[in-house]
Amino acid sequence: xxxxxxxxxxxxxxxxxxxxxxxxxxxxxxxxxxxxxxxxxxxxxxxxxxxxxxxxxxxxxxxxxxxxxxxxxxxxxxxxxxxxxxxxxxxxxxxxxxxxxxxxxxxxxxxxxxxxxxxxxxxxxxxxxxxxxxxxxxxxxxxxxxxxxxxxxxxxxxxxxxxxxxxxxxxxxxxxxxxxxxxxxxxxxxxxxxxxxxxxxxxxxxxxxxxxxxxxxxxxxxxxxxxxxxxxxxxxxxxxxxxxxxxxxxxxxxxx
Amino acid sequence: xxxxxxxxxxxxxxxxxxxxxxxxxxxxxxxxxxxxxxxxxxxxxxxxxxxxxxxxxxxxxxxxxxxxxxxxxxxxxxxxxxxxxxxxxxxxxxxxxxxxxxxxxxxxxxxxxxxxxxxxxxxxxxxxxxxxxxxxxxxxxxxxxxxxxxxxxxxxxxxxxxxxxxxxxxxxxxxxxxxxxxxxxxxxxxxxxxxxxxxxxxxxxxxxxxxxxxxxxxxxxxxxxxxxxxxxxxxxxxxxxxxxxxxxxxxxxxxxxxxxxxxxxxxxxxxxxxxxxxxxxxxxxxxxxxxxxxxxxxxxxxxxxxxxxxxxxxxxxxxxxxxxxxxxxxxxxxxxxxxxxxxxxxxxxxxxxxxxxxxxxxxxxxxxxxxxxxxxxxxxxxxxxxxxxxxxxxxxxxxxxxxxxxxxxxxxxxxxxxxxxxxxxxxxxx
Numbered sequence: 295x296x297x298x299x300x301x302x303x304x305x306x307x308x309x310x311x312x313x314x315x316x317x318x319x320x321x322x323x324x325x326x327x328x329x330x331x332x333x334x335x336x337x338x339x340x341x342x343x344x345x346x347x348x349x350x351x352x353x354x355x356x357x358x359x360x361x362x363x364x365x366x367x368x369x370x371x372x373x374x375x376x377x378x379x380x381x382x383x384x385x386x387x388x389x390x391x392x393x394x395x396x397x398x399x400x401x402x403x404x405x406x407x408x409x410x411x412x413x414x415x416x417x418x419x420x421x422x423x424x425x426x427x428x429x430x431x432x433x434x435x436x437x438x439x440x441x442x443x444x445x446x447x448x449x450x451x452x453x454x455x456x457x458x459x460x461x462x463x464x465x466x467x468x469x470x471x472x473x474x475x476x477x478x479x480x481x482x483x484x485x486x487x488x489x490x491x492x493x494x495x496x497x498x499x500x501x502x503x504x505x506x507x508x509x510x511x512x513x514x515x516x517x518x519x520x521x522x523x524x525x526x527x528x529x530x531x532x533x534x535x536x537x538x539x540x541x542x543x544x545x546x547x548x549x550x
Numbered sequence: 551x552x553x554x555x556x557x558x559x560x561x562x563x564x565x566x567x568x569x570x571x572x573x574x575x576x577x578x579x580x581x582x583x584x585x586x587x588x589x590x591x592x593x594x595x596x597x598x599x600x601x602x603x604x605x606x607x608x609x610x611x612x613x614x615x616x617x618x619x620x621x622x623x624x625x626x627x628x629x630x631x632x633x634x635x636x637x638x639x640x641x642x643x644x645x646x647x648x649x650x651x652x653x654x655x656x657x658x659x660x661x662x663x664x665x666x667x668x669x670x671x672x673x674x675x676x677x678x679x680x681x682x683x684x685x686x687x688x689x690x691x692x693x694x695x696x697x698x699x700x701x702x703x704x705x706x707x708x709x710x711x712x713x714x715x716x717x718x719x720x721x722x723x724x725x726x727x728x729x730x731x732x733x734x735x736x737x738x739x740x741x742x743x744x745x746x747x748x749x750x751x752x753x754x755x756x757x758x759x760x761x762x763x764x765x766x767x768x769x770x771x772x773x774x775x776x777x778x779x780x781x782x783x784x785x786x787x788x789x790x791x792x793x794x795x796x797x798x799x800x801x802x803x804x805x806x807x808x809x810x811x812x813x814x815x816x817x818x819x820x821x822x823x824x825x826x827x828x829x830x831x832x833x834x835x836x837x838x839x840x841x842x843x844x845x846x847x848x849x850x851x852x853x854x855x856x857x858x859x860x861x862x863x864x865x866x867x868x869x870x871x872x873x874x875x876x877x878x879x880x881x882x883x884x885x886x887x888x889x890x891x892x893x894x895x896x897x898x899x900x901x902x903x904x905x906x907x908x909x910x911x912x913x914x915x916x917x918x919x920x921x922x923x924x925x926x927x928x929x930x931x932x933x934x935x936x937x938x939x940x941x942x943x944x945x946x947x948x949x950x951x952x953x954x955x956x957x958x959x960x961x962x963x964x965x966x967x968x969x970x971x972x973x974x975x976x977x978x979x980x
Contacts, residue, residue, distance in 0.1 A: 345840060346839075347836065347839075347840070366839065366844075367836075367839040367840050368839045368840075368842050368843055368844045368845065371839075371840060371841060371842035372842050376840070376841070376842075377840055379836075379837065379840075383834045383836060383837035383840075384833075384834070384837065385829065385830050385833035385834055385837065385838075386833060386834075387829070387832075387833055388826075388829060388830070388833060392826060392829075395823075395826055396823075396826045396827065396829075396830040396838065396841055396843065397841040397842065398823070399823050399826070399827055399841070399842050399843050400842040402823045404822075404823060404824060409818065409819070409822050409824070410814075410815065410818045410819075412818070420822075423823075459841055460840075460841070462841070463841050463842050
């Protein structure tokens, strides 16, 4: 069976810096895979390559068997891969609802005549979009904030909005870049719950996270990067005991 | 409810305040003495208020209809399966947006006052209308999509020259030229945008600035384009009086129609996935691309549409004056339109209309005010001469004044006079 996402020796360099080197990863449908590693390990670069923001220098990315290497971000998104950002990137001057509405662009017909004349079909679509968007907001628990400006949301809620917006593109694979960063323990627990319920909707999730509790609880599979090189890959229990991982995180002396 | 209608009412009131002095002032140029005489015609003003009241009645009806639809379900009983029902009473807002252009159309063309509006006043209002079209067009790119354009007048001149050059060789009246200018203007915008919209940053500003300057120099130096003297258009291609309307009345009506059509087009796009994509690109380009918005295509669409609208305005200008010259795309013109958009409110068509009306008509008003005071005995007795003279000075130094106003705007109200009402309306549409 073809995996949902497969990378084959994916590499990206910036000048002399090898940010990501020969990463091989397979993600099956309906799994949660985490990417961990110390700061500067190339995790976000890896995400940027997958989502089309960077063009990888080597290797290939296959989404459901289809080569998406080097495609522009909007095409990657249309093919079923959506993401959130480590430094939240919302549309600050738009309301919470509008932020989600934007994400339905690819699912809307844009024939000019119905759009300009407001044909019944167009109006029905518009209404459907709104209802769907409200559905996604309800799912992440933001329905009551639909009319608020997204920039005036609390930090934790902004992260949730980014997830709702990513879900509204109707992806099969969701990339979450540090969804629990900067959250208090209760918010982190809620976020873990949210991530599990996204999986329950039938999506696969690729996760970057620094909070080890989160990673160890929900991951089916963990990929550890250090200086852009994959140093371990496997189930949480396996990765936790891996000497190379301990070395990468804690340094040479202590692990000895 | 009041909050929702406040921008509309504010705009109406503002525009009415700016325009109505022109309707009760009659300009009478005296070429022998090289002065412009101005007479007060209060009876016209009364007619004007009569006309204005009809517009307010229309606005009131729309408002009541909206209210009734919302609270008592009038619309639902009236048309259970119609478009309006499915549109979720979106339509009343769209039509409210059209009130200002309609107002602009109705007043001077209204049967009671049409005879009173002088040719020179109509000329002024037509120019105001042209600037409004340009401002609304530029607002798509600068306000909604967030791309700076510094040479917008280049496309204005492009449309005018396309019209003027073609009609020299074949029968090519304005009504044929306008749709073609829309297509070719859009095409020119597309080609110009193609190389620079793929890049991030303000390359478009430089490229359009260069385009406008290069186009002007080209037209100045081409013999068949008339050089500095420009082109005088043939009579059979420009506006002619018909159906009991004079030349300038036809000209005004066409401008008003073009303005309504432009606002309609832009507003429909704005409240659609396309408009949302434009705003998203302005707010965060990377995030817009990441949620599936084809950023380059949407930018190109916005810019081509802007260019197309400017080209049509150029054709109307040519058909109005019967004369086209390289002065049309001077840098000052582009900056003037940009200032209108910024003053009115970036990203808000309504603000662009307001800004254009304000920046074009106020200086014109200041120009005639001193002589108007002088010609009226009662006013001349009341108003001290130094105040009268200060109006004259204000008019002389209006560019300086614009500069000061723009700086103050940027400091204290960067979102423009009307700002963006999008949020509010989007909220209430649910």
